[in-house]
Amino acid sequence: MSEKNAAVGEEVDFFHPDLFVVPENGEAPYLMGYKCENCGKVWFPKLELCPGCWSDLNQIKLSRQGTLYSYSVIHIGQPGIKTPYVVGYIDFPENVRIYGQLEIEPDKVKTGIPVEVISGVVRTDKVGNPKMISYKFKAI
Amino acid sequence: MSEKNAAVGEEVDFFHPDLFVVPENGEAPYLMGYKCENCGKVWFPKLELCPGCWSDLNQIKLSRQGTLYSYSVIHIGQPGIKTPYVVGYIDFPENVRIYGQLEIEPDKVKTGIPVEVISGVVRTDKVGNPKMISYKFKAI
Amino acid sequence: MREVYIVGAGMTPFGKHSDKDYYDLGQEAVYKAIKDAGIDHRQIEAGYVSNVKAGMAPGQKVFKKLGMTGMLIINVENACSSGQTALNLAYYAVATGQYDAVMAVGCESLTRGRQSGEALAPDQDDIEGILGNVMPGIYAMRAVKYMEMYGATEEDLALVAVKSHKHAALNPYAQYRNLVTVEEVLASRKVAEPFTLQQCCPIADGAAAVVVCSKDKMLQLGAKGVRIDASVLVSGKFKNEPSDMTIPEISERAVNKAYKMAGLGPADIGMVECHDAFTIAELLYYEILGFCNKGEGVQYLRSGAAELGPNAKAVFSVRGGLLCMGHPLGATGVAQAVEATWQLRGQAGDRQIPGLKAALCHITGGGVSGMDNAACGCHIFTV
């Protein structure tokens, strides 16, 4: 799996090893949180130290499932993402809220539904080929 | 003579009617200053009102000759201007100092020499064709 | 701290001014504010200038052709709150006795910025941006949640735009001065559901300026001043835990500081300029700024309390708001203060709020992932 950074424009997939793990053995992908050794708070995405108490953080595996807090169907979006696309905020049991694209049909999405992290295409090139792969969420 | 503005990128000559006049009858070109109705100070380039006393300004014809105050031969210059090119500040009898490109050979230029305003090419395109025409100065 | 007054106000119309750059617009606003104050331009001791997109030394370029140079000039940026940041510095410079007469200026050319082909790519560590988050989407998610929590409808959202257009129709400085219907608002192009285009503030260029001075200076000028009773600027808090997106914490914190500083509350305020970049925002701000209870925003709107007319309590967005003015980032915060000054002096023409005694200006914004907003400003003005 490539670790190139698509934000600077290479024609390659994107995979951020500090945030998202897709195990090579075929197990389900998961996100990683960062838990403070001192105050116990969990942060996402990756930080170097706890913004609350400046203590060290340990990488933890976040729950794969969360609850959709809110969403929108985007019709005028960022260049490089085919519209319409659905986005939302998901609340996780570890008390973090994570933004992501949803693989849910616009007419099926609603607040409060349970969702699960998956791996998927988040950006495509001009002809529609995958350009960046990262985490997304689907309804359970 | 075109009045298009080459600063926004058209493939045309540049001629700024508020600053520089090249008479159609073949007379020598000259620069225009702006003289305060109240305090008498002369400004260049064009202003809407006198920065000193906020009074109105009248367009005047500046002297065609001035004295080279200082100069430099530019080897790493702005894109669109062939290097090396010679630039300088010229002091005019109306008590204004004006910057411009000099049509003087690098080894002939020196401080204190009298110079005269002329019309010439100040920017070229990638293959060396004229892209902008404006005022320049030559040694007298 | 000394008392501080706005004694001169000026601005350009807001709109698409692609023939002028930000410094031309800023210069026009400064000129008008100076003339309005009746002060000699050489008496201005410092300039605080807000601009987001222009690059280097924008304030110097605004002031130079007016000969207002040599003085302290500080260029500030705080995303949407840039204008109020300039005003905040101007306020404290006079309040603490550093200067007797200064200016706050906001100026922005967004159409010029677009011509230069500026990249809008997100920062590399802005994960949300890279995954497609856009500002309308964030407000849209607030709207979806609000609609779920309190039963507000798409028609309710559209009514905010309908009201802003009514106000804008009375304001020669506004970009969009047409009246619109709920149906028209909802029929416009979809942006981020539930928002349609007419529920999102348009691109605009513009500038605004105020002369800010001490009481002694005001009396010496014989100028008609508006007092600055509160000047608050805060930044967003970084957090990534679940919270109620219909309660923008940064705005609640800033306005409460402002009320405390002024010794005033919502009941005293007859005019509010808020950061109505999207329709939902104004509904949320009725509540968060204290003009009605949580969940009662639609009721406040439908009662006419936020609108010029017989049922007005605190009139929101009397200029036409960001929705009809547009939002030239650096200019908006100062333009709000210009409107407050005109309204408090009784100079607002057709859109005058009768008998106005106190005005609140609120602005917030700046997309920094993990923050509510980058910065929020609140100012309270009285006569």
Add this chain to the structure above:
Amino acid sequence: MREVYIVGAGMTPFGKHSDKDYYDLGQEAVYKAIKDAGIDHRQIEAGYVSNVKAGMAPGQKVFKKLGMTGMLIINVENACSSGQTALNLAYYAVATGQYDAVMAVGCESLTRGRQSGEALAPDQDDIEGILGNVMPGIYAMRAVKYMEMYGATEEDLALVAVKSHKHAALNPYAQYRNLVTVEEVLASRKVAEPFTLQQCCPIADGAAAVVVCSKDKMLQLGAKGVRIDASVLVSGKFKNEPSDMTIPEISERAVNKAYKMAGLGPADIGMVECHDAFTIAELLYYEILGFCNKGEGVQYLRSGAAELGPNAKAVFSVRGGLLCMGHPLGATGVAQAVEATWQLRGQAGDRQIPGLKAALCHITGGGVSGMDNAACGCHIFTV
């Protein structure tokens, strides 16, 4: 006005850090300054952050991952003088009693800016820029005039770079730490005659931060503080009449204000950081800042007065100056203050100026046609 102290200082090495963005660099500098001050990061009440090239809300991005959010954050820009602008605001915020503990931070990534393909085209009303004027050319014309007026030679100019490299060799934070000869300097690529490449400051990324607080706060922290005796910021004057280009009026005006504010003069100063973006600049500043008479700059340099060693009077550019550090626009002004803090505390290692009691930091710049420079700052620090 209250006494104001720097109690913590931190910076990144300067150089090409294309793997980090400005906020990463800024965060590192803030972290180091906080640790150096021994202050709890939650006690910082406001942040003044300078950056030129980054776009929106740079300060918020610097502070957010450190959890230093919610406080007042003001982002400032003033071309080359941006860093001293942040420091000036931090100084006055404490001096006037608004806050007890604040930070000034400067950060800049110029290599990142280049990657994004940023346009360097001049403003449309910048006639000089359109006709090909570039910053090295302006300083080159100063040099040509100075050489004519006082008989200085190209070798004299090159000696400034030779000295700066000697200092930089002792500074682990400097970008270029090699020693150079006059011949090498003159043999490097021509830029704008009489300047060669080694007479012009290089591109650099970097950040610097200081904790600024009141005397009470300093005593409470038990921190080793350096007092800010003068904090001056002025803008250039707009003029287009003939004047002596070897006398930069803006710098003369700013430094004289600073000497007056501090009650000190050149004879009291043992260390000077100046805006030595080009070799000629340092010669001019020996004179303009009052360390020798007009036209005697070369003599001051050749005497060893500006150099670490037995003949030192006021050591100029002890960090290696802009010539060897590079000039990350937003960062430089704060980085000068960091160096002054370290030197005045006796913590500058191999490049320590013995027995230093007072330091002057000067910065100027910003190309606005018709102005000397857009802005100039001067700060004086003492122990």
